[in-house]
Amino acid sequence: MKICFCLPGSSFTKLNFHSWLKLQRFLDKGDWDYGVRIRYQADMYHVRNGLVLNGDASYLPHEGAEKPFVVENDSEKQYDLSFWVDSDVVYEPEDFERIYRSVLGHPEADMVTGFYMMNSEERSSVVGDFATEASDWKTQFHFQDKIKELAEEQKEYDLIPADFSGFGFVMIKTKVFDAMTYPWFESKLAKRANGERTFPTSDVYFFKKAKALGFKLFANIKTILGHEKSVVLK
Numbered sequence: 402m403k404i405c406f407c408l409p410g411s412s413f414t415k416l417n418f419h420s421w422l423k424l425q426r427f428l429d430k431g432d433w434d435y436g437v438r439i440r441y442q443a444d445m446y447h448v449r450n451g452l453v454l455n456g457d458a459s460y461l462p463h464e465g466a467e468k469p470f471v472v473e474n475d476s477e478k479q480y481d482l483s484f485w486v487d488s489d490v491v492y493e494p495e496d497f498e499r500i501y502r503s504v505l506g507h508p509e510a511d512m513v514t515g516f517y518m519m520n521s522e523e524r525s526s527v528v529g530d531f532a533t534e535a536s537d538w539k540t541q542f543h544f545q546d547k548i549k550e551l552a553e554e555q556k557e558y559d560l561i562p563a564d565f566s567g568f569g570f571v572m573i574k575t576k577v578f579d580a581m582t583y584p585w586f587e588s589k590l591a592k593r594a595n596g597e598r599t600f601p602t603s604d605v606y607f608f609k610k611a612k613a614l615g616f617k618l619f620a621n622i623k624t625i626l627g628h629e630k631s632v633v634l635k
Contacts, residue, residue: 512577
């Protein structure tokens with residue numbers, strides 16, 4: 402499987418940089434087929450769409466102009482998987498390999514993510530269920546401590562279904578992007594049940610679009626990552 406590592410950002414935290422160096426040594430020692438894309442723009446939507454295209458995403462490509470995740474120097478081939486890592490996530494090579502094995506070992510898993518704690522909050526980066534009318538407009542967040550307990554208790558399975566996660570540490574099959582139309586990442590005005598208007602983030606937009614097309618996101622409960630802020634949240 403050919404993997405494209407997508408690293409958005411112009412700077413990286415100290416521990417994130419160490420994590421990447423360890424992962425790259427791990428990849429180079431093994432028989433891994435991979436490429437790396439790094440991109441920075443002020444607009445995150447352009448950054449992420451640009452990583453998919455490996456080019457300037459500030460314009461709308463005409464239909465069929467370019468496929469997602471085309472391999473550099475070989476326009477006839479595509480990467481099989483993309484692995485997205487934010488510039489402040491702290492991880493070990495084993496975390497990457499665990500996510501990779503989950504994707505390969507579970508055909509129903511089109512996307513697999515790990516857990517990291519959000520800034521100054523107990524909740525993790527993973528949402529079990531989006532707020533909908535059926536859930537009385539309540540969003541089910543997964544809390545980091547509960548995930549740790551679940552990981553210790555469960556021996557038979559590693560994955561739980563999810564509606565949404567951040568893009569800090571997630572692997573996605575290229576077929577998900579193939580099924581979508583450009584742009585893959587966008588922010589559109591949405592209306593909440595109480596009448597409030599909001600702009601969902603590019604992460605939310607992507608996963609809602611993927612779910613509408615029938616693709617499934619899972620979270621690996623054994624993959625607990627660090628989130629480097631003024632301290633490392635974990």
